Amino acid sequence: MTKILVTGGGGYVGNVLCRHLLDNGYQVKCIDNFHKGQCDAIIPLATNPNFEFEYGDVTVLEQMKEAVIGCDAIIHLAAIVGFPACKSQPALATEVNVEGTRNMLFARESYNPKMPFVCVHRKRLRQSRRGLHRRVPVKRCVSLRR
Numbered sequence: 001m002t003k004i005l006v007t008g009g010g011g012y013v014g015n016v017l018c019r020h021l022l023d024n025g026y027q028v029k030c031i032d033n034f035h036k037g038q039c040d041a042i043i044p045l046a047t048n049p050n051f052e053f054e055y056g057d058v059t060v061l062e063q064m065k066e067a068v069i070g071c072d073a074i075i076h077l078a079a080i081v082g083f084p085a086c087k088s089q090p091a092l093a094t095e096v097n098v099e100g101t102r103n104m105l106f107a108r109e110s111y112n113p114k115m116p117f118v119c120v121h122r123k124r125l126r127q128s129r130r131g132l133h134r135r136v137p138v139k140r141c142v143s144l145r146r
């Protein structure tokens with residue numbers, strides 16, 4: 001069974017996506033640090049044998065290198081989302097949105113460079129690509145936003 005790693009799986013988009021993936025026969029490994037203090041949305045998924053939750057932080061590369069093991073694809077949603085949140089915590093937003101995305105790409109690269117990587121925050125990824133280009137090939141990145 002295909003196993004999808006969903007970072008930020010406890011969030012607004014993530015919990016719906018996790019549910020959708022499970023309903024469509026995928027195994028799901030959800031990573032989240034409940035940055036906003038809310039975990040209610042994924043509690044109902046905990047009883048599903050195909051659902052696995054791991055408390056993790058995308059800014060910690062070693063944790064993410066472990067997290068990708070056994071997974072077939074990554075959907076990267078973990079982020080500090082929205083202008084007000086990014087404006088009030090710019091350092092954290094950069095760390096999570098840029099370094100976190102970079103870490104996920106490094107983790108993928110270390111485990112399986114051919115693993116599909118889906119990222120919805122295209123703008124931030126494009127910005128972070130400047131620093132990624134030389135070290136991580138991001139050819140297989142897929143953006144859901146056009």
Ligand SMILES: NC(=O)c1ccc[n+]([C@@H]2O[C@H](COP(=O)([O-])OP(=O)(O)OC[C@H]3O[C@@H](n4cnc5c(N)ncnc54)[C@H](O)[C@@H]3O)[C@@H](O)[C@H]2O)c1
Nearest residue numbers: 008010011012013014032033034035057058078079081121
């Ligand atoms: N909500 C929308 O309408 C919408 C539309 C287009 C794109 N997006 C994109 O989808 C993604 C998710 O958006 P959302 O609305 O679900 O946001 P959200 O804030 O509800 O979810 C983000 C999740 O990431 C987690 N997170 C934050 N920092 C983390 C860290 N260091 N390590 C692990 N997890 C961490 C948070 O705890 C949260 O559960 C974002 O990239 C956003 O830009 C959202």
